[in-house]
């Protein structure tokens with residue numbers, strides 16, 4: 001089998017890699033880039049433990065082959081926090097004790113992020129559907145759903161205060177210019 005060269009951006013960092021076309025995105029992340037936060041459960045697209053975002057869409061990294069990610073942007077659990085601060089989803093999972101063994105948690109968090117990116121205020125049923133592809137053996141899901149609801153609320157509040165801050169700065173600047 002002939003090797004191929006692919007270019008991917010993972011958590012904001014560009015990588016050019018020599019790999020084989022039958023290698024899975026999961027292998028590239030865990031073995032080539034040592035991003036072992038993404039877990040392998042079933043390896044056949046059933047458990048969702050390997051969920052990452054490819055161009056913003058939640059996918060099972062165990063089902064995606066190297067050529068399919070050439071030129072794409074990938075976000076893994078390692079890229080979820082920003083500047084050393086936990087993402088509101090991560091904080092909410094801690095606050096709600098929304099994990100036990102934690103094996104499903106990276107996949108659960110990435111699926112939740114994909115959901116909130118397109119639906120910032122989901123209903124309980126929409127959360128249930130959005131996370132349906134990730135299986136948890138431990139928590140019974142209720143704490144997970146509650147954590148996602150809290151994170152959604154926190155993200156909305158941050159967005160509103162950001163808009164208010166931006167609007168306030170613009171008004172202050174205009175007032176200054178008018179003087």
Ligand code: FES
Pocket residue numbers: 039040041042043044045046047048049050051060061062063
């Ligand atoms: S390891 Fe990918 S879906 Fe289970």
Ligand code: FES
Pocket residue numbers: 098099100101102103104105135136137138139
């Ligand atoms: S916390 Fe153990 S599988 Fe979800």
